[in-house]
Amino acid sequence: xxxxxxxxxxxxxxxxxPPEAMARxxxxxxxxxxxxxxxxxxxxxxxxxWGWISKEAAEEVARILELPPSHVxxxxxxxxxxxxxxxxxxxxxxxxxxxxHLAGAQRLIERCRERLGVGPEETTRDGRLSLVEVECIAGxxxxxxxxxxxxxxxxxxxxALDRLLDRLSQEA
Amino acid sequence: MEPxxxxxxxxxxxxxxxxxxxxxxxxxxxxxxxxxxTPEQVTEEVKKSGLRGRGGAGFSAGVKWGxxxxxxxxxxxxxxxxxxxxxxxxxxDRLLMERDPHQMIEGMILAAYALKCxxxxxxxxxxxxxxxxxxxxxxxxxxxxxxxxENILGSGYALDITVHRGAGAYICGExxxxxxxxxxxxxxxxxxxxxPAVSGVFAAPTIVNNVETLCCVPHIIGxxxxxFAKIGRNEKNTGPKLYCLSGHVNRPGVYEAAMGLxxxxxxxxxxxxxxMKDGRKVKAVIPGGASANMLTAVEIEDCPLDFDGVAAKGxxxxxxxxIVMNEDTCIVDAAxxxxxxxxxxxxxxxxxxxxxxxxLYQVLSxxxxxxxxxxxxxxxxxICNQMANGMTICVFADAAIAPPLSSVQKFRDEYQYHVExxxxxxxxxxxxxx
Numbered sequence: 001x002x003x004x005x006x007x008x009x010x011x012x013x014x015x016x017x018p019p020e021a022m023a024r025x026x027x028x029x030x031x032x033x034x035x036x037x038x039x040x041x042x043x044x045x046x047x048x049x050w051g052w053i054s055k056e057a058a059e060e061v062a063r064i065l066e067l068p069p070s071h072v073x074x075x076x077x078x079x080x081x082x083x084x085x086x087x088x089x090x091x092x093x094x095x096x097x098x099x100x101h102l103a104g105a106q107r108l109i110e111r112c113r114e115r116l117g118v119g120p121e122e123t124t125r126d127g128r129l130s131l132v133e134v135e136c137i138a139g140x141x142x143x144x145x146x147x148x149x150x151x152x153x154x155x156x157x158x159x160a161l162d163r164l165l166d167r168l169s170q171e172a
Numbered sequence: 173m174e175p176x177x178x179x180x181x182x183x184x185x186x187x188x189x190x191x192x193x194x195x196x197x198x199x200x201x202x203x204x205x206x207x208x209x210t211p212e213q214v215t216e217e218v219k220k221s222g223l224r225g226r227g228g229a230g231f232s233a234g235v236k237w238g239x240x241x242x243x244x245x246x247x248x249x250x251x252x253x254x255x256x257x258x259x260x261x262x263x264x265d266r267l268l269m270e271r272d273p274h275q276m277i278e279g280m281i282l283a284a285y286a287l288k289c290x291x292x293x294x295x296x297x298x299x300x301x302x303x304x305x306x307x308x309x310x311x312x313x314x315x316x317x318x319x320x321x322e323n324i325l326g327s328g329y330a331l332d333i334t335v336h337r338g339a340g341a342y343i344c345g346e347x348x349x350x351x352x353x354x355x356x357x358x359x360x361x362x363x364x365x366x367x368p369a370v371s372g373v374f375a376a377p378t379i380v381n382n383v384e385t386l387c388c389v390p391h392i393i394g395x396x397x398x399x400f401a402k403i404g405r406n407e408k409n410t411g412p413k414l415y416c417l418s419g420h421v422n423r424p425g426v427y428e429a430a431m432g433l434x435x436x437x438x439x440x441x442x443x444x445x446x447x448m449k450d451g452r453k454v455k456a457v458i459p460g461g462a463s464a465n466m467l468t469a470v471e472i473e474d475c476p477l478d479f480d481g482v483a484a485k486g487x488x489x490x491x492x493x494x495i496v497m498n499e500d501t502c503i504v505d506a507a508x509x510x511x512x513x514x515x516x517x518x519x520x521x522x523x524x525x526x527x528x529x530x531x532l533y534q535v536l537s538x539x540x541x542x543x544x545x546x547x548x549x550x551x552x553x554x555i556c557n558q559m560a561n562g563m564t565i566c567v568f569a570d571a572a573i574a575p576p577l578s579s580v581q582k583f584r585d586e587y588q589y590h591v592e593x594x595x596x597x598x599x600x601x602x603x604x605x606x
Contacts, residue, residue: 031334033291033374039356040339065356078358078519079339081298093299097260098462099418099495101509135342135513136462137299138263140418140493141425150301 015056017064021049025064035065039075043082052083088123088130090168093147094156096133099140103155108144109133111158115165129168173403173430176412177387181271187306189313192274198319200394201278204285205327214286218389220397222410227254227345227382228461228490230479237286239369240377247376251284251292252354254382256338256345258297259461260513261493264414264426265383269296269303272387273310277333279386281319282393284331287379291332295350298339307335342517346566347380348372349519360521361566384414405432409478419496420452421445435459435467435475439496452498456583460490462510463571465578466503487578502596503583507575508536514572522564529572531555536576539587542594549587552576 017025028041042065046057058076062069076082092112096105109120112131116124120133139145142154146161153164175181185191192198204214219234240249253276257265268276284292296304311333314320322330336354343349344359351373353359372378388411392400404410413431415438418424423446427438435457439445448454454469459477465487467475475485482489497506515529532555538544556573563569580587589597 031332034355036356037354037374040353041337043339044337067356071357074358075356079298079341081340096509097513098458098506098509099261099424102419102495102497102501102506134299135516136258136260136262138257138266140261140263140416140495143418143424147299152302 015060017045017049017060021045036067036071039065039067039072040079043072043076047082052086086123089128089171090149091130091132091147092164092168093132093134093137094120095135095137095139095143095145097136097140099136100144103143104157105144107158108146108156108161111161112165115162128171129165173412173428175428176391176403177268177275177384177414178272178426178428180275181267186271187273187310189274189310189317192272193317196394197274197390198278198317200390201281201319202325204282204393205325205329211286211288214282214393217397218286218392221388221392221400222397222404222407223385223388223392223400224409224479225382226384226388226413226492228259228463228488230489233381233385233388236369236381237283237379239367240287240379241370244377248291249287249289250373250376250378251280251287251289252347252350252373252378252380253280253292253294253386254345254347254350254380255294255296255300255303256350257300257383257491258342258345259463259491259493260510261416261418261458261461261495262491263416263418264492266300266303267426268383268387268414269300270306273307274314275387275390276383277307277310277314278319279389280333281314281324281331282389283379283381283386284333285329289379290330291334293334293336293354295336295338295344295354297344298337300337304335304337311335341519342513343519343566343568346568349566350380351378358519360519361568363565388412403430405430405476405478405481409476409480413477413492415444415477416491416493417445417496418493420449420498420501421496422447422449432476432478432481435472435477435494438477438494439472445496448496448498452500454496455499455501456497456503456506456579458493458495458497458575459485460488461493461495462513463574464488464490465574466582468582487574500598502540502598503579503586504536504540504590504596507579508533508540510575511536511572514568518568518572522569524559524563525569525572528555528559528569532572532576539590540596542590544591544594546591548591549580549584552580552587 028038032038046053058072059069062072094108123130139154145154146156180186215237223233224230338344341359344353346361348362349359368378401410409431415427427444440447456466459482479489511533515533518525518529520526556577560570560573586597
């Protein structure tokens with residue numbers, strides 16, 4: 001369970017979905033018999049729109065789906081993949097569940113700490129990378145398994161991690 | 173055994189509907205919808221095949237379908253595909269969905285027809301971005317070819333399937349947790365009864381089936397229940413099975429074999445794991461994912477990997493995630509890692525589980541770190557016994573106690589050594605991670 005608090009949204013941050021996101025939401029609503037059932041997919045739209053879900057964004061979702069904001073809040077804090085604060089430009093997830101643990105996943109976490117000065121659930125000061133320790137992502141035969149944003153990078157040893165971090169740090 | 177579920181996986185066009193059709197795909201659906209099969213006949217055929225749920229519980233799929241009331245009092249019936257694969261060590265459903273999505277979709281349409289269901293959902297875990305994308309593309313293809321939507325193959329039968337992404341919660345793989353999550357709530361399991369077949373999602377009759385279970389269905393209908401039932405060790409453990417092999421073996425991977433493959437054959441066989449990495453010895457094997465009791469090197473002798481074979485050894489086949497640990501593995505460290513997982517994933521609804529899982533992790537951590545007390549070993553067992561066997565709404569707590577309790581019972585000497593010598597029996601500390 002995560003217990004991350006909302007970051008207080010800055011003035012001027014968007015509260016209304018752009019038209020293309022609204023069109024997606026309208027389409028999602030046709031697939032379910034209740035508005036509430038669309039909550040997880042609509043929160044995904046929010047995260048894809050703004051990169052994270054602010055209190056204001058959550059309130060807007062609640063308004064659209066006619067739900068109490070407290071219900072949306074409860075859901076947001078239950079699931080680990082909704083970001084309740086801004087993340088780095090890229091998110092590196094390292095699996096540390098048993099098969100990856102047996103393959104030395106902890107060394108990758110240590111290496112990130114050495115090179116980037118951040119631990120799990122932290123973002124580098126330049127905002128390029130957030131590190132996340134994740135539970136089993138079904139990459140156990142190519143352990144240790146990792147993901148950068150929505151793409152698997154596996155198996156990843158320390159040398160391959162170094163190359164990956166080099167590449168990410170050289171990106172414009 | 174010739175591969176069944178994985179037969180198309182290596183092909184370059186294994187994802188496309190044209191490739192699937194060229195290999196005879198959607199033939200079983202055509203057989204049913206244009207051959208005058210009734211929904212009941214489909215259920216009967218699946219019952220006869222002996223197909224047992226591949227998600228972990230091993231309950232007869234056909235019998236489960238039969239639990240949907242004949243008179244649903246005007247309520248629709250829902251079919252949910254459980255694609256939330258998140259049991260540590262399990263990676264077979266990801267393969268099936270990413271490489272051969274139409275096999276699963278055809279299985280879903282057949283199951284939905286049997287259940288007289290017109291709306292089905294694929295609940296896929298949030299991390300499977302690629303799987304969700306592939307399934308959405310495959311669904312579009314299936315709609316375009318008339319296998320989904322209104323009047324499928326001119327039969328008058330209509331079905332819609334929607335991909336629904338989870339957002340990171342292991343408990344949503346539990347069927348009532350999945351149902352709650354699909355309704356747009358926290359994924360906290362429900363008390364049963366009522367069972368989902370009577371009152372599930374949106375308070376309507378609901379059947380939840382695992383990806384691999386549904387993938388078996390086109391083959392059962394296409395080639396017949398008798399053909400399916402002949403595969404496997406005995407009439408109670410039938411069909412082809414995917415085994416997820418990981419850990420300290422030479423060749424980890426997903427392997428398909430007839431239900432009942434010998435565990436040692438899976439680890440050492442040339443067609444499978446090809447033995448232990450660096451020639452080390454086996455210390456322990458987890459035969460069915462993080463929730464299963466560990467087996468010792470002695471217990472893996474003559475252990476057929478099927479529901480009853482592994483149960484006879486005091487563990488379970490579960491999701492068929494076989495995790496192999498070598499002699500250099502610190503068993504306390506492994507149990508600590510597994511307990512961390514359960515502590516993180518407890519949904520927090522029931523006190524014994526919410527409080528028990530972090531407590532177990534805490535005690536295991538201090539033993540592993542050389543801060544343990546002699547009485548801690550028995551304390552672990554005591555905590556476990558207070559958490560499970562009907563103390564909670566779902567079986568998560570029963571799963572959470574499996575690693576610490578089975579390892580304390582079977583590797584007590586290692587725990588003892590840790591608390592007495594303040595170091596690890598297998599040598600340098602934290603050998604597991606080295």
